[in-house]
Amino acid sequence: MPGLSTDAVLDLLRDVAAEVITPRFRALAAGEVIEKNPGDLVTIADREAEVIITAALLEAYPDAVVLGEEAHSLDHSVMERYLAAEHAFTVDPVDGTKNFVHGSPDHAVMVSETVGGQAVRAWIWQPEHQVAWVAERGAGTWRDGVRQHVNSVAADEQPRGVTSIWAMRDQQLGTLPRMGLSWVCCGVDYPKLISGDADYILYSRTNPWDHVPGSLMVTEAGGFVGHPDGTVYSARSLRPGLIPAADHATYVAVQRHAQAAFTR
Numbered sequence: 076m077p078g079l080s081t082d083a084v085l086d087l088l089r090d091v092a093a094e095v096i097t098p099r100f101r102a103l104a105a106g107e108v109i110e111k112n113p114g115d116l117v118t119i120a121d122r123e124a125e126v127i128i129t130a131a132l133l134e135a136y137p138d139a140v141v142l143g144e145e146a147h148s149l150d151h152s153v154m155e156r157y158l159a160a161e162h163a164f165t166v167d168p169v170d171g172t173k174n175f176v177h178g179s180p181d182h183a184v185m186v187s188e189t190v191g192g193q194a195v196r197a198w199i200w201q202p203e204h205q206v207a208w209v210a211e212r213g214a215g216t217w218r219d220g221v222r223q224h225v226n227s228v229a230a231d232e233q234p235r236g237v238t239s240i241w242a243m244r245d246q247q248l249g250t251l252p253r254m255g256l257s258w259v260c261c262g263v264d265y266p267k268l269i270s271g272d273a274d275y276i277l278y279s280r281t282n283p284w285d286h287v288p289g290s291l292m293v294t295e296a297g298g299f300v301g302h303p304d305g306t307v308y309s310a311r312s313l314r315p316g317l318i319p320a321a322d323h324a325t326y327v328a329v330q331r332h333a334q335a336a337f338t339r
Contacts (some may be wrong), residue, residue, distance in 0.1 A: 078135040085198055085207055087131050088184045092202040095123040100203065101178045108176055111148055116172045119147055123166035124184065132164050132186075139163055144284045157283065158242055158311050163189045167284040171260025173220045178260060180204060184263025187287040192311045197288035199262045208266050208292055216269065216296040223266070225298040226271050227322040234274035235324045243277065248317060248332035265289025268319055275320040275329050279337075299323040303333040 079087070098118040099107065107119040125143045132141050140153070140160035144167050147153050157163050164186060169175050171182035180203030199208040208223075210216040216223045228234045232313040237257040238244055244256045257264045257276055264276050269292060277284070281302075287310045290300040298307040303316040316337045320326035 079194060080133075081209055081211060084186060084196075084329060085200065086198040087128065088186065088198055089202075089207075091124050091127050092200060092300075093145065093275075094122045095127070096175075096184065097202050097295075100175065100180075103176065109258065116170065116176055117145060117177060118149070118172060120175070121169045121172060124220060125166055128166050128168060128184075128186065130179070132166070138160065138163075141166060142283060144168065144282070147284075151158065154317045158192075158313075160189075161191055165189075167262070167282040167288075170285065171258075174258075174260055181258045181263045183260060184208040185262045185284065185288045187283075187291065189266050189287065191312045192293040194287050194307065194310045195339075197291040199266065199288055199292070206266075207222075210288075210292040210295045212291065214295070216292045218266070218269075223269050223292075223296050225269050225293065225321045227295045227297075228274050228325050229308045234321070235326060236275045236277060236278040236329065237264070237267075240277060240279050243336070248277075248329060248336065251329065261285045261289050265292055266321050268293060268298065268321065271321075274325050275318055277329070277333060278317040279315060281315060281317050283310060283313075286317060293309060293319050297322070299326045301326050301339045303330055305334070306329060 109117050111117050125145045128140045140156045140163040142157035142165045167185040170185050175182040184200045186198045195212045197210045236254040238254045239257045245253050247253050298321050302321045
């Protein structure tokens, strides 16, 4: 399939961030932050970055469907096209928008590629940390060119969890330790899991632009991603609740308790 190499897409994300995202960091002007829904923010940087990335992907792959977070907010039918597409991309132009707006460096640009509903490539660029994460199906997960592997949780240890669900922070799942608050940015959360800063993450919403990139990275690094109902996560899965975990045993330990939390 002709198109963009993995390095070329990463270069695209770096260039777009340098052009329209980083100059706005801690410098957003009045009117450059919009509330799409109560508590759901978007900035001019999100919108401009998504337009540029989407245009570049469609120029290289004119038959692909591009599911961008901001495009979806304006036209929900793009989700149906994504779910049915043989070849598609997801784009999250500024993941962690609230962090970006409030001056936190924990935000990222994320893109994933799917073929036949299966994630095949993924990119996360963290512009303020200057860190790049890339994954290719069957070829592993790489941080700045160094291959990454998730460390499994030892049998005599309790897994450490974080969550982006505000109502569940500091709560316990069964007898597991209390969950902390995640970094509230999937483009940081998933890499933190791979790096060993947490052993599992609990999410409620499963928007593809948030989770397809990181889920490929976790699984290619040796981890596991599934839903609280016991099903394995896929790039076309929209069922609520998600548990990325350092290994399958950790997922199973968490899933037993998370399922009850999501069904009560």
